[in-house]
Amino acid sequence: MDMSKSVTFPLPLLGVAYQQLVHGSSAVTGDGSASPLKVWEASFGVNIVDAAGEQIYDASKLADQLVAESKAAKRIGFIGLGAMGFGMASHLLKSGFCVVAYDVYKPTMARFADLGGSTKGSPEEIAKDVEILIIMVANESQADSVLFGNAGAVPVLSAGTSVILSSTVSPGFVIHLNRRLEAECRQIKLVDAPVSGGVKRAADGTLTIMTSGTDEALHCTGSVLSALSEKLYVIKGGCGAASSVKMVNQLLAGVHIASAAEAMSFAARLNLRTRRVFEIMQHARGYSWMFGNRVPHMLDNDYTPYSAVDIFVKDLGIVSCESSNSRIPVHVSSIAHQLFISGSASGWGRYDDAAVVKVYETLTGVKVEGKAPMLSKEDVLQSLPSEWPEDPIDNLVPIASHSSKKFLVVLDDDPTGTQTVHDIEVLTEWPVEALVEQFLKLPTCFFILTNSRSMTADKAMLLVQTICKNLKAAAEKVPGVSYTIVLRGDSTLRGHFPEEADAAVSVLGEMDAWIICPFFLQGGRYTINDIHYVADSDRLIPAGETEFAKDAVFGYKSSNLRQWVEEKTKGRVLENQVSTISITLLRKQGPTAVCEHLCSLEKGSVCIVNAASDRDMAVFASGMIQAELKGKRFLCRTAASFVSARIGIKPKPPICPNDLGLKRALTGGLIIVGSYVPKTTKQVDELRSQFGQSLRVIEVSVEMVSMKSMEDRDQEIRRIVELGNAYIQSRKDTLILTSRQLITGKTPEESLEINYKVSSALVEIVRRIDSKPHYIIAKGGITSSDIATKALEAKRAKVMGQALAGVPLWQLGPESRFPGVPYIVFPGNVGDNSALAKVVKSWASPSRSSTKEILLNAEKGGYAVGAFNVYNLEGIEAVVAAAEAEKSPAILQIHPSALKQGGVPLVACCIAAAEQSSVPISVHYDHGISKSDLLQALEAGFDSVMVDGSHLTLGDNILYTKSISSLAHAKGLLVEAELGRLSGSEDGMTVEEYEARFTDVAQAEEFIDETSIDALAVCIGNVHGKYPPSGPNLKFDLLKDLRALTLKKGVSLVLHGASGLSHELVKECIDLGVRKFNVNTEVRNSYLASLRKPEKDLIQVMASAKEAMKAVVAEKLRLFGSCGKA
Incomplete structure (x- = not known):
């Protein structure tokens, strides 16, 4: 004290x-x-000694005597399927009793029905025709309600029925309840039978039960109480005595x-x-x-x-x-x-x-938590021996295929197992015929997506057994086929182990060893000195101390894998019985030592593999293959890195849209997030922070889809679908995510049930979305599996590679709803906080193409792009419509005089049109003579600006252009400038012939070097407006020299005054490197000519004008060679 x-x-x-x-x-x-x-x-x-001496009896012997004399029970009613109740009722089913059950939570009743039990809709329905009614509810008020409340059990109980009350309640309540039942005068017998032992012992039938009541009541219920208990005690003193002991x-x-x-x-x-x-x-x-x-x-x-x-x-x-x-x-x-x-x-x-x-x-303010110290990743990795000097990965496939067709078949408990492979097929269905077809392709490896991590252990085992039986049958139909099974699981140790391994062995026979290898470099998972670590920045955290170990369904304590095996097998395999392959063995003795170690193991052993690099993994895989060639059979429970090492796959860079030949998107992307791990929540927060208003976010209420009525659930799903369709169709990248508050059940099974209802809601949402997305990202293993198989109806897929290290990218089969749409499987536990944002940024369509990108593509393709001056909505629509019809890029450009008339709304219309276009369109500010106007243009949303200092001396032009160029480049805008001066009139600006001058090549080089411009508008005899009756007189020798210069400098050539140039001249200009033509006069004239035609309605006037301009624009696009290049 x-x-x-x-x-x-x-x-x-x-x-x-x-x-x-x-x-x-x-x-x-x-x-x-x-x-x-x-x-x-x-x-x-009160004298405790005297009380201890009163009526001495052996409560355990009385229980044995009770069981020996008890009557058999045929039909049992069970009310209360909570954490303990579900286990008790399930065990009674397994013990051969006929059990009909009720609980207020409908998903729990559905789970009970899946086990073979019967369910009813109320206590009243349960109580009809049962011999024994068991009450296992939370408190006295609930017990009173199910017995005597609305639709309660007591009024319909048959005479002589026994009621077992196993809830923890006060002795006084039990005594009062017994009196009420006696008052019914139907010989309803109450048994006071509180239980102790926890959820696991309830399911195993090993509870400790204290029971009291009349001899007749106890004899009627003894067989049931015995089935539920490991230790049963009969307490004398009538109803209330057992509850007193429990108290x-x-x-x-x-x-x-x-x-x-x-x-x-x-x-x-x-x-x-x-x-x-x-x-x-x-x-x-x-x-x-x-x-x-x-x-x-x-x-x-x-x-x-x-x-x-x-x-x-x-x-x-x-x-x-x-x-x-x-x-x-x-x-x-x-x-x-x-x-x-x-x-x-x-x-x-x-x-x-x-x-x-x-x-x-x-x-x-104290913390009792006693964590093992976190280690420095750099220090630990540097302390390890040097890697094995030879890389065995090149020899893995030839060794594996020696003398037989030995395949690797990966049963993936969620789709994220393809994190390290490419050009590998994934099956989402596994009939024997499909497996035979796959074996006949002679693949080194293929995946079967089981999604078993979303199931209960019993269902997962049945599934694995079915797949293994089908594999066995398929292999028998293809001569010479043999295979190794890999149960690909979570690198943070979540999943059904050892249940799935037991299921595989029950079909395929005992293996020489089970291989446990959760190493996964891309996810920062290392196994060192038998301890499995999860890297967090520069630290190594034991896996048992991470949020993954606290998983509501697959939680665990041990970070030491030998202890983890003992923990997960519930002591069937002891820690000291688990073999281990150390990093020292891998790095100092190599594949041969691995082979010798594996061959020396006793049959049925469990062996864990330490690894801290991909080279370690390759060394182990090489040694394992050598052991297989000597006749050894292994069952592997591993993370993704083992698979790529085992089949000799070398990594390739992340895939981007261009790698798949994807064109400009007509719709937005769809991002679905179902994972609840804290890492995912942080990644979503960062995604929303980086994208802001450009990302449309729709949150799915978990409570509405998993806890409310079917009507509420469907209403929520319809709301999400309506918004999703609208956003995707509007080319907005759309994030659909579940509300971030984690809702769990009272038991692991209830938590899985909630997960199922949430996942099925996401499936239904995606199934109802009919707007084809530009790409799909599914975040979370269970989510990505359900979306692929159930919502998108994919039966097979090809792994193209990764969108980011550890993030698989699939191409769904032609039978899927959206064939050809990239499907990115993003694990819930991979990447840093910005990883999701990085992937979305690389796959999201830019709001519009940049002028720089358009001109670079023109240079690569050897064609030119038309830049069309626009003045109003009809002109904008004419250019975009023509470009879309011709599948051509184009540039909308605004002259200063047009901007003064149209103002900011004109720019906004151009930007909106460019963003909504299905082809690359950019917005350009033309002929910026005024510095103040150019500064405003830089803030107005243009993709590029033309700095026109052609009226200045060379030195002043350089200074003027340079000042704007530096500001524009800081904003990522392309800068075009003019050297030389065109004669002619355009939009109120006139340059007399005597003021015109050709572009000087030497001056152009100095100008480009000093200003760092991106595009050079040149004068080679071209003019603004109409050419003289004699026609244009272009200096192609000069253009040729300017082309050589600009090509060397990486600058695009631009020619103003394209109106009036013949087809032949335009073609020659393009051949000599012109990549942008300005077009104004011909389009404008077509517009004015259309306005002079008599039309009855303004809409007709606008439509006619648009069509007239569209025809001219389309003709120019065909002339410039840009058609079909979008």
Whole structure:
């Protein structure tokens, strides 16, 4: 107590215990001794010794006698399929009982029905024609409701029915319930049978059950109670006696948990290493079962709810209430009760009951969590031996194919397993015929997408067995075929192990060894000294201490893979029975040593593989193949890196749209996010931050699609589909994501059920979206599998490569809904915070093509692009319509005089048209003579600007152009400038013939070097407006010299005054390197001519004008050679 005061730390439980001791020492008995027990007995009139001697009997023997004499039960009703109830009811089914069940949570009933049980819609329906009715609900009010409430069970129970109440309730409630049932006068018998043992023991039928009631009631229910229990005790005293024993058990349990929390928190305040304290306490007198069971939860900061804080709020509340009724104070349990109430009030009520430690942590600021130290990735990797000097990957395929057709068949529990391969096929269906067809192709490897990680363990095992049977049958039909099975699983150790491996072996026969290899370089997963690490920036974190280990379905404790195997096999394979291949062996002894090690293993062994580089993986794969050639058979549970190493695939750079020959998008992309891991949430936040308003975001309410009615669910799905279709059709990249609040069930099975309902909602959304996206990204393994197979109806796919390291890119088969659309499978646990944004940025269509990009493509293709001056909406639409019809790029350009008339709305119309166009269109500011106008143009949204200082001396032109060029380049805009001067008139600007001058080649070189321009408009005899009657007189020798210069400098050649040039002249200009022609006069004249025609309606006037200009534009595009180049 003095120490707690000195370090300012509250010890409420110790404080009340101390006061008990003080109280005991204050009274001295006649023999000079004193004890709290005797003081307590004297104060409250209860003699514990006398009570212990009353009616001595053996509760366990009475139970054995009960079971031997019990009657067989034919039909059982079960109400309450919560965490414990579901396991109990399921075990009764497995034990051969006929069970009909009810729960308010419909998905749980559906799961029970899947196991072969019957379900009904109310307690009333359940109670009809049952011999035994079991009640396993959360509290007294629920028990009362299902028995006597609306549609309750009691009114329809048959005479003589036995009711087993297994909920933890107060003895007083049980006694009162028994009286109410007796008052029914139908010989309904109540059995008081609270249970203890947790979720796992409920499912295994190994609970501890305390039971009391009349002899007749117990004999009628003994067979059922025996089936559910490992230890059964019959408590004398009638109904209420068993609940009294359970109440005492809960008093001790709650006090021990709270005391453990107080002790470990105090240790943390004293700066003791909490994990070491726990190790010592396991061998000290202060140890208890609850201390040993719950403190690891506190040390791991893992509050997965096996028994929740709120349970002890209820159970210790029962203790407090009964103590009040009995006028017996329970000091310590009352304080413990208040601690649990504090935890619940702080929002931790549904956390594991060990979370009561958070009350101390929050009050005092200490942290009980005892994590292993994080390691420096660089230091650890540098401390390892040098890699094996020879790269065996080039020899892997020839070795593997030696003397037989030995294939690698990868059963992928979600689509992300293709993270390291390319040019490999994936099957999403596995009939024997399809597998025979695949074997006949003689592939080194193919994947079968099982998506089993989204299933229960039982369903996953059945699925793997079915696939293995089909593989076996297919292989028998193709002579000489043999194969190795890889169960590709999560690199962070989540998934159905060992269940899937057991299922494979049950069909294919015992293997020489199981290979466990979760190394995955691209995801930062390393196995070093048998410990599996997850890299976080420059640190290595043991996998058991990451968020992945806290998975609601596949959670685990151990980072050491040998211990992990023991943990996941539930002790069937002990840690010391697991073999290991070390990094030292791989790097110092090479493939031959690997082969020798594998060949020396006892049949049926489990072997883990350490690895910290792709070379390590290749060395192991080479040694394994050598062992296979000696007749050894292996079953592999690995991450993605093993697969590419085993078949000798070398990585290739990430794929971008150009690699697949994709053209400009007509629609937006679709990004679907279902993964809930914290990494995904951070990546989504970064994506939204980078893209802002250009990304359309639609959030799917998880509550609406998984917890509400079918009507609410369908309404939410329809809302998402309507918005998604509209956005994608409008060429907006669209993010559809589930709400980020994680909703879990009471059990792993319930959590999987919620996951299923959410995933199926995403499937339904994508299935109903009929706008073909430009690309699809599915984030999360289960999500990406369901979208591919169920929403897009793909039966097979080809892995093209990766969109980013560790992010597979598929090409879906022709039978899919959107064949040819790139499908990017983005794992939930891969990449840094910006990874998703990087992929979207590389695949999203630019809002419009840049002038620079358009001219570079023209240079590559040897054609020219038309730049058309526009003045109004009809002109803009005419250019875009012609370009789309001819599949040609084009440039919309605005002259300063047109901008003064049309203003910002004219620019906005051009930008909108360019963004919505199906072909590359850019927006260009033409002939910027005024510096102030150019500065405004730089802010107006143009893709490029033309700086016209041609009226200035060379020096002034250079200074003027350079000042604008630097500003424009800072914004990523192309800069065009003019050297030389064209005569003629255009939009109110006139240059007389005597003012015109040709472009000088020497000056052009100086001009380009000084200004860093991107495009040079030259004067070689071309003019603005109409050419003289004698026609144009172009200096092609000069153009040839200018072409040589601009080609050397990487600058595009531009020719103004294309109106009036003959086809032959235009073709020759293009051959000599002109890549941009300005066109104005002919288009404008066609517009004016159209306006002079009599039309009755303004709409007809506009339509006629548009068509007239469109015809001229189309003719020019064909002349410039750009048609079909979009």
